[in-house]
Amino acid sequence: xxxxxxxxxxxxxxxxxxxxxxxxxxxxxxxxxxxxxxxxxxxxxxxxxxxxxxxxxxxxxxxxxxxxxxxxxxxxxxxxxxxxxxxxxxxxxxxxxxxxxxxxxxxxxxxxxxxxxxxxxxxxxxxxxxxxxxx
Numbered sequence: 001x002x003x004x005x006x007x008x009x010x011x012x013x014x015x016x017x018x019x020x021x022x023x024x025x026x027x028x029x030x031x032x033x034x035x036x037x038x039x040x041x042x043x044x045x046x047x048x049x050x051x052x053x054x055x056x057x058x059x060x061x062x063x064x065x066x067x068x069x070x071x072x073x074x075x076x077x078x079x080x081x082x083x084x085x086x087x088x089x090x091x092x093x094x095x096x097x098x099x100x101x102x103x104x105x106x107x108x109x110x111x112x113x114x115x116x117x118x119x120x121x122x123x124x125x126x127x128x129x130x131x132x133x134x135x
Contacts (some may be wrong), residue, residue, distance in 0.1 A: 002102045002118040003132045004028075004037050004076070011040045013114045016080035016106040019045065023053040024106075028076035029067050037075040037102075045079075052091065053079045076118075078104040085109075086117040088126055096121035102129070 008028055016024045025045050028037035041063055046056040067073060077098060081087075086105035088096070096103055099122045107115035120127045 001130045001132055002037075002076070002104070003035075003134060005134050008037055008040055008076075009116060009133055011042075012078050012104065012106050013116070015042045016108045016114065019080065020108045021050045021082050022048050023050060023080050023082060025053040025055060025079040026077075027063060027067075027074045028078070029070070029072040030075035032071050032073045035075060035100075039070075039072065050082045054095075074098050074101050076102045076104050078106060080106045080108050082107075083109050086115045088119055088121060093121055093124055093126060099123075104131075 015026060018024070023045050024042070026040070026042040029039040029041060030036040031038070043059055043063065044056050045053045047054045084107065086107040088103060088105065092103070103119045103121050105117055105119070116131065118129050118131045120129055
């Protein structure tokens with residue numbers, strides 16, 4: 001189960017809405033081994049695409065180094081889907097390289113409501129998990 005603060009959910013949704021119609025992406029870091037998302041890190045979709053996202057390699061290296069310096073890890077890796085449900089695509093699954101992370105998808109296909117779902121993706125196996133949003 002992903003336990004996450006409402007302000008972090010709001011930040012992911014705001015980032016997804018701001019980048020729409022392109023997919024948004026980013027990370028929420030937390031202390032190593034804690035499974036506690038704390039620090040919101042919006043990133044640039046290097047593809048600038050409504051159907052695909054990819055972290056910019058230089059930015060990703062910088063973000064991961066900063067997390068290392070702060071004894072953090074990527075607790076949540078998020079991105080948006082602009083026209084489809086919040087479910088990992090085959091490409092999303094193939095790129096999921098952090099087995100301990102929660103992969104959160106935000107669908108912005110409905111301009112009135114954001115669909116938010118979380119998954120664990122390990123060795124190509126997708127498992128949806130509950131989200132507990134803390135106020």
